[in-house]
Amino acid sequence: xxxxxxxxxxxxxxxxxxxxxxxxxxxxxxxxxxxxxxxxxxxxxxxxxxxxxxxxxxxxxxxxxxxxxxxxxxxxxxxxxxxxxxx
Amino acid sequence: xxxxxxxxxxxxxxxxxxxxxxxxxxxxxxxxxxxxxxxxxxxxxxxxxxxxxxxxxxxxxxxxxxxxxxxxxxxxxxxxxxxxxxxxxxxxxxxxxxxxxxxxxxxxxxxxxxxxxxxxxxxxxxxxxxxxxxxxxxxxxxxxxxxxxxxxxxxxxxxxxxxxxxxxxxxxxxxxxxxxxxxxxxxxxxxxxxxxxxxxxxxxxxxxxxxxxxxxxxxxxxxxxxxxxxxx
Numbered sequence: 001x002x003x004x005x006x007x008x009x010x011x012x013x014x015x016x017x018x019x020x021x022x023x024x025x026x027x028x029x030x031x032x033x034x035x036x037x038x039x040x041x042x043x044x045x046x047x048x049x050x051x052x053x054x055x056x057x058x059x060x061x062x063x064x065x066x067x068x069x070x071x072x073x074x075x076x077x078x079x080x081x082x083x084x085x086x087x
Numbered sequence: 088x089x090x091x092x093x094x095x096x097x098x099x100x101x102x103x104x105x106x107x108x109x110x111x112x113x114x115x116x117x118x119x120x121x122x123x124x125x126x127x128x129x130x131x132x133x134x135x136x137x138x139x140x141x142x143x144x145x146x147x148x149x150x151x152x153x154x155x156x157x158x159x160x161x162x163x164x165x166x167x168x169x170x171x172x173x174x175x176x177x178x179x180x181x182x183x184x185x186x187x188x189x190x191x192x193x194x195x196x197x198x199x200x201x202x203x204x205x206x207x208x209x210x211x212x213x214x215x216x217x218x219x220x221x222x223x224x225x226x227x228x229x230x231x232x233x234x235x236x237x238x239x240x241x242x243x244x245x246x247x248x249x250x251x252x253x254x255x256x257x258x259x260x261x262x263x264x265x266x267x268x269x270x271x272x273x274x275x276x277x278x279x280x281x282x283x284x285x286x287x288x289x290x291x292x293x294x295x296x297x298x299x300x301x302x303x304x305x306x307x308x309x310x311x312x313x314x315x316x317x318x319x
Contacts, residue, residue: 012189015236016189016234017189017192017232017268019190019191019192019193019194019268020190020194023194068143068147068151069143071144071147071180071187073179073185073186073187073234073235073236074187074189074234
């Protein structure tokens, strides 16, 4: 068994209006940052998990994402996974 | 009628809902989130609040509570379920109602009066009302923006399952003045079978003149028209 760290990024689907993103974008413009074409605000969920392999860890985290971490009606998710550094 | 009122950790409108139904002459029993017995109630109310702190997403944890397994089975058998505010969010998370409730477009928590146009009188929850009636019922939420894909919205509209829509006090179009930016100004919907309803506004907070109005009682009056004999 190895330890893995999975970062699950949950974002509102592109078709769902994201008022937080609009406010952040307006804030950036107010600060003088030019060229910002869009801002979306999501959340990141970091999961530390024991598994036999990266693939097994990914499968487990995928199942967690489908069942609980995202709402399929309004949210998409992406998983980035890496082996944890040994102490 | 006998109402069962769900209590999750963080629910805050449970006692208000009990007061509401008792004031109308009904019985109320509280259903704890770990309960697996619905005590043969005629209707389950999922009240407002912040179940399990609303962590992750509103209603996301509550839908997995032991009580919700029973509520789902009850609903599938035709039992009446009314989700108010957080209860509506839980019903959507549980897949008992379509769509989702997202962050208000204002990004503000809104606690204020709202006006609801009755869009159908052919549900158990509105059969004592007429289409076009306007009810004044307060809202109190930060995540009440009803969102669904266009196919779901079309289906809801076509099958007259939008129960309440935000409206101006005179029944006219609400424009940009909805409390939350809901698609199609949707404030409440009903399931395909017609026995599960969800709404963001709080009818239990419009049950006595002291509270500023009694329009919330119209929903209970509709439910009281049910012949509940034979409902488990």
